[in-house]
Amino acid sequence: AISSERVVEDLIGTFSESLKAHGFEIYPFKVGWYNAVLSHGHHLPYPADTLAVVVLSTPAMFERSFLPFLQNRHCEGLRDPIDQCCVHTVSACVSLCFPDQSVDVSYDYEMLPSRRPKFLAQTAAHISGAAYYYQKSDIHSPPWADQKMFGVCIHPKLGGWFAIRALLVFQDVRVGADLQQKDPPDCVRSQEDRIDLLERFNFRWQDGSYRDIVPTEERYSDQQREYFTTPPGQRGELLRRWG
Ligand code: GSH
Numbered sequence: 608a609i610s611s612e613r614v615v616e617d618l619i620g621t622f623s624e625s626l627k628a629h630g631f632e633i634y635p636f637k638v639g640w641y642n643a644v645l646s647h648g649h650h651l652p653y654p655a656d657t658l659a660v661v662v663l664s665t666p667a668m669f670e671r672s673f674l675p676f677l678q679n680r681h682c683e684g685l686r687d688p689i690d691q692c693c694v695h696t697v698s699a700c701v702s703l704c705f706p707d708q709s710v711d712v713s714y715d716y717e718m719l720p721s722r723r724p725k726f727l728a729q730t731a732a733h734i735s736g737a738a739y740y741y742q743k744s745d746i747h748s749p750p751w752a753d754q755k756m757f758g759v760c761i762h763p764k765l766g767g768w769f770a771i772r773a774l775l776v777f778q779d780v781r782v783g784a785d786l787q788q789k790d791p792p793d794c795v796r797s798q799e800d801r802i803d804l805l806e807r808f809n810f811r812w813q814d815g816s817y818r819d820i821v822p823t824e825e826r827y828s829d830q831q832r833e834y835f836t837t838p839p840g841q842r843g844e845l846l847r848r849w850g
Contacts, residue, residue, distance in 0.1 A: 611783035618780065619660060622704040629696045630668030631772070633660045634735035638776065640788050641726075641734050649727060651776065658780040661731040662697055662773040663738070665765060669831040672696050677846060688842075690716050693772045701775065709778040715771055728771035729760045736789035738762040738769070746801050759808040759817060763792035767808075767818030768826045794821045 615635050623633050639655025651659070676692040677685075685691065694714060701710050713725040733740035742758035743749050749756070762769050795804050800820065807817035813836065818826070827835070830849075837845050 611786040615658065615782060615786065618658070618777075619704075622700055625700045625704065626662065626697070628671070629700070630665050630671040631696065632663045632665055632737070632769075634663075634732075634737040635660045636731070636735040636788070637782050637786060641731060644730060644734060645727065649723070651726065653776055653778065654781070656781045656784075658777040658782050659731075660775045660777075661728075661735045661737060661771060662693075662775065663732070663762070664693065664770045664772050666768050666825045666827050666831065668693075669828065669834070687716070688846075690714065697773050697775075705777075708780070711776040711778060713774045713776075715773065726774045728774075729758060731774055732760045732771050733791055734788070736791045738765075738771075739791040739793050739795070741795055741801055741804055743805065746798060746805070750802060756805050756809050759804065761795055761804065761820060763794050763821070764824045766821045766823040766826075767815070768823055 619633065619635060626633055636659055637655065638651050638653045638657040638659050641659070642650045642655065653659075673689065673692045676695060677688065697712065697714075701712060715724070715726075715728045717725045719725055729738075729740040732738040738760040740758055740760050743751070743756045759767065760771070761767060795801050804817055804820045807814075807820070811817070815832070815836075834842060834845060
């Protein structure tokens, strides 16, 4: 029999290549892996063996997709240009690669009527093996008492220089039991480093230093950093200046 690994690779290989050319990465998983770690209210409403993928933007997204996307439009008055660029790119690749499949696409910024996010992006990144989701619960004696600390995903090659953009569910594709779930690389292993990571992310998020908690192969260009550190309301001005 052909392995499920092969079946998945044959189905999504070309899609993965075309998104990669635009600065995105994808990681496949089974809906059951995601649902297994969440309470019922957060479950994705599909059978456990349904194929899904999580889509990340890498540093190259900005130069390969975003700047060209802006050039083809009047950016004047364009709302949520980053989100729109992700929708534009992901949906174009989905239509091209899966003309005959039912693919449900959810984006990270979308909310349900209950005001819950449509999917928990960091959980999807973790269970798919893309990026380890470090949380307060990963620390044995957290030094912050009852303070709420947000968790953060760290990618083995990109550190924190990426974002989780979308989740796709292939409604009609069932994956065999032989598909192995891979743990995400645990690249921030020591307790001290995990504490340092969560403190950087929660207390000094703006300086972006949490993103360099591991050595990275790629990071955001100066232009991209300037864009993301500018408040969204002032980015239109920045784009005009860049002309
Ligand atoms: N909704 C606005 C847009 O679509 O232009 C803002 C988008 C935005 O700045 N998103 C952040 C982002 O992409 C949060 S996901 N940051 C990149 C990063 O933090 O790596």
